[in-house]
Amino acid sequence: MLEALKKRRAIRQFVDREVEREKIELLLEAATYAPNDRMREPWHFYVMQGDSLKGYEKVALEFLEKRFPTKPHLVESSMKAITNTPLIIAVTSAMVEGDEGATKDNLFAVSSAIMSIWLMAEQLGLGMVWRTRGVGLVHDTALHTYIGASHQEQLVGTLCIGYPAEEITTPKKRTPFSEKTTWL
Numbered sequence: 001m002l003e004a005l006k007k008r009r010a011i012r013q014f015v016d017r018e019v020e021r022e023k024i025e026l027l028l029e030a031a032t033y034a035p036n037d038r039m040r041e042p043w044h045f046y047v048m049q050g051d052s053l054k055g056y057e058k059v060a061l062e063f064l065e066k067r068f069p070t071k072p073h074l075v076e077s078s079m080k081a082i083t084n085t086p087l088i089i090a091v092t093s094a095m096v097e098g099d100e101g102a103t104k105d106n107l108f109a110v111s112s113a114i115m116s117i118w119l120m121a122e123q124l125g126l127g128m129v130w131r132t133r134g135v136g137l138v139h140d141t142a143l144h145t146y147i148g149a150s151h152q153e154q155l156v157g158t159l160c161i162g163y164p165a166e167e168i169t170t171p172k173k174r175t176p177f178s179e180k181t182t183w184l
């Protein structure tokens with residue numbers, strides 16, 4: 001397990017190859033086994049490929065052009081994160097009206113589910129990066145509206161997935177747990 005965790009990397013470059021439906025279903029199945037409070041199973045997955053992904057591209061382009069009207073090069077380079085990705089899964093978490101604690105717990109559960117997808121992706125020979133910022137559009141309303149998510153859902157991640165076009169061999173840098181732990 002430790003080896004698998006150390007090996008997992010954020011992959012941002014993909015080859016031009018579709019991800020098979022069976023593999024996508026395995027990713028989603030893996031997600032559903034994540035721990036979750038009171039079995040609310042608060043996740044929902046929006047799978048985008050082909051035409052729906054082209055729609056996402058349009059939404060992201062509009063967002064970037066509005067945000068960076070004087071920086072066309074930045075817009076162009078940022079768009080590559082989407083145009084070079086064959087599969088994007090947007091993941092939402094259910095909000096529980098009047099219960100901030102439960103809403104937070106749902107976010108924690110959905111984060112766990114995303115980690116399961118990430119590890120499963122690696123085992124299937126796929127690469128993935130969990131995006132939130134910029135074209136990840138997690139902190140904006142544009143993607144939420146585009147996928148048709150309800151007001152009771154909040155976006156947690158935009159998962160860019162595909163067959164990797166890069167191999168990251170540099171060892172993972174992490175602060176040793178001893179510096180992040182208080183033994184009480």
Ligand SMILES: Cc1cc2nc3c(=O)[nH]c(=O)nc-3n(C[C@H](O)[C@H](O)[C@H](O)COP(=O)(O)O)c2cc1C
Nearest residue numbers: 008009010011012129130131132133134136157172
């Ligand atoms: C909640 C969350 C949001 C992230 N958002 C982005 C993002 O918007 N863009 C990006 O390129 N990577 C994003 N990442 C990936 C991190 O940059 C990456 O996991 C980190 O650099 C550590 O590298 P590793 O995953 O290879 O260990 C995000 C990761 C998490 C957990």
